[in-house]
Amino acid sequence: MKWEVREGLLYTxxxxxxxxxxxxxxxxITDYAQDMLKDIVYVxxxxxxxxxxxxxxxxxxxxxKAVSDAxxxxxxxxxxxxxxxxxxPELLNQDPYGAGWIVKVEIAAGYVNPDLMDxxxxxTLLEREExx
Amino acid sequence: MEARQTxxxxxxxxLNGSIVNYSGWLLPVQFAxxxxxxxxxxxxxxxxxxxxxxxxxxxxxxAEAYLQKIVTNDLSLLKDGAVxxxxxxxxxxxxxDDILIYRYNWDRFLLVVxxxxxxxxxxxxxxxxxxxxxVALHNIxxxxxxxxxxxxxxxxILSPLTAVPLGELKYxxxxxxxxxxxxxxxxxxxxxxxxxxxxxxxxxxxAGILWDAVMSAGRERLGLGPAGLGARDVLRLEAGLPxxxxxxxxxxxxxxxxxxxxxxxxxxIPFIGREALLEQKRVGPGKKxxxxxxxxxxxxxxxxxxxxxxxxxxxxxxxxxxxxxxxSLGMAFLTPEKAxxxxxxxxxxxxxxxPVKVEKIPLYRRVKS
Numbered sequence: 001m002k003w004e005v006r007e008g009l010l011y012t013x014x015x016x017x018x019x020x021x022x023x024x025x026x027x028x029i030t031d032y033a034q035d036m037l038k039d040i041v042y043v044x045x046x047x048x049x050x051x052x053x054x055x056x057x058x059x060x061x062x063x064x065k066a067v068s069d070a071x072x073x074x075x076x077x078x079x080x081x082x083x084x085x086x087x088x089p090e091l092l093n094q095d096p097y098g099a100g101w102i103v104k105v106e107i108a109a110g111y112v113n114p115d116l117m118d119x120x121x122x123x124t125l126l127e128r129e130e131x132x
Numbered sequence: 133m134e135a136r137q138t139x140x141x142x143x144x145x146x147l148n149g150s151i152v153n154y155s156g157w158l159l160p161v162q163f164a165x166x167x168x169x170x171x172x173x174x175x176x177x178x179x180x181x182x183x184x185x186x187x188x189x190x191x192x193x194x195a196e197a198y199l200q201k202i203v204t205n206d207l208s209l210l211k212d213g214a215v216x217x218x219x220x221x222x223x224x225x226x227x228x229d230d231i232l233i234y235r236y237n238w239d240r241f242l243l244v245v246x247x248x249x250x251x252x253x254x255x256x257x258x259x260x261x262x263x264x265x266x267v268a269l270h271n272i273x274x275x276x277x278x279x280x281x282x283x284x285x286x287x288x289i290l291s292p293l294t295a296v297p298l299g300e301l302k303y304x305x306x307x308x309x310x311x312x313x314x315x316x317x318x319x320x321x322x323x324x325x326x327x328x329x330x331x332x333x334x335x336x337x338x339a340g341i342l343w344d345a346v347m348s349a350g351r352e353r354l355g356l357g358p359a360g361l362g363a364r365d366v367l368r369l370e371a372g373l374p375x376x377x378x379x380x381x382x383x384x385x386x387x388x389x390x391x392x393x394x395x396x397x398x399x400x401i402p403f404i405g406r407e408a409l410l411e412q413k414r415v416g417p418g419k420k421x422x423x424x425x426x427x428x429x430x431x432x433x434x435x436x437x438x439x440x441x442x443x444x445x446x447x448x449x450x451x452x453x454x455x456x457x458x459x460s461l462g463m464a465f466l467t468p469e470k471a472x473x474x475x476x477x478x479x480x481x482x483x484x485x486x487p488v489k490v491e492k493i494p495l496y497r498r499v500k501s
Binding site for chain 2: 036038039041042044060062063064065067086
């Protein structure tokens with residue numbers, strides 16, 4: 001497969017990755033997502049402290065051709081945003097799982113993750129994409 | 133309607149193009165990425181499949197008189213082997229399409245029309261050919277393939293493929309029969325990118341061989357690469373070229389789009405829509421087309437409102453990020469008082485106002501060698 005998938009991360013059907021660390025999650029878009037968008041030229045980030053719901057748009061990613069949203073993976077509060085992306089949106093293309101992270105969200109008390117995919121399940125999803 | 137493949141679909145798959153449905157045609161939106169394709173077109177050369185474009189032949193003793201009635205530009209000075217751009221209008225001045233007209237002979241012309249408009253145009257052309265003029269129309273879109281080679285390296289890429297000195301072909305001129313890589317082609321020095329280049333027409337069945345031959349002639353030697361619809365749209369926008377459905381439509385006249393020099397009120401045979409356009413010229417069009425560049429961050433896109441202070445004064449007709457200028461730019465229809473180069477305005481991007489500057493069209497002009 002031509003897209004990188006990392007162990008230890010969880011994945012959403014909208015091609016975002018999540019790394020949980022205690023009550024906080026870091027999220028970004030997957031290698032597949034950045035490859036579909038290509039040439040990311042601008043990123044709009046949410047304000048710190050904003051209360052968000054899982055599936056709510058928290059960031060806007062602009063490629064040359066199209067506007068896409070990045071969604072919050074959980075219910076919670078925005079704790080950190082990757083401000084480097086404002087001047088270097090290409091980090092999303094170059095290092096989507098590392099320097100291209102987008103937000104950190106403090107998970108709301110009592111919030112339980114819905115069924116996110118592990119690496120194996122996400123690879124299966126991508127293999128289906130690759131075939132179609 | 134099921135989406136159709138062009139004769140070059142196999143080539144796009146082989147080159148890993150991202151395929152989209154563009155007005156009923158399965159075409160690549162990008163290959164390596166829009167930014168690198170745009171840069172390649174400005175610095176070296178790219179190859180586009182534009183086989184979705186429509187082609188209609190107009191023949192017969194009445195061909196020129198008929199076309200003079202149909203299109204707004206004046207064909208009376210058009211020579212054999214020359215190409216002219218023209219809008220065609222409805223009686224109310226709205227635009228049917230904008231097309232290229234190739235003159236083979238006094239009684240033989242070829243019209244190249246927008247893909248999405250081919251059926252509509254052909255019906256319109258047929259309807260107006262019925263009043264006793266000796267003119268025969270044929271829609272040859274299906275059997276005709278077209279590729280566009282664009283960029284400064286274009287002449288050097290074609291030269292080993294033919295004995296004909298295509299480098300000497302003048303801008304907006306064409307050669308009806310050129311053998312390129314052994315294939316019979318029609319070649320014009322035209323394009324939709326603001327760069328030097330050629331549009332090459334051949335029989336659909338031979339398009340694959342032609343594409344492969346041009347690609348091999350340029351790829352290693354001169355940095356040629358394939359480009360998709362995404363790069364094509366950015367290139368034409370940087371070069372200030374209108375796109376039907378955005379800068380021209382049934383509701384948008386050529387005068388609103390600033391195409392006055394392609395509208396001849398003086399020609400002997402009056403064109404359809406002349407009265408309406410004359411009136412529009414007299415009272416002034418309600419909106420005028422300008423270029424816009426974004427001062428800070430953000431990308432302007434089609435449909436975004438343009439404001440002067442709190443007042444909405446127009447809309448973005450096309451917008452993108454421009455790799456050539458490394459910022460967002462576009463075109464917009466504005467109330468004439470604000471449609472002045474240098475004017476500082478705002479565009480609403482997702483509810484937030486972003487500063488923009490009004491620019492003259494085109495934003496990009498190549499340095500002619």
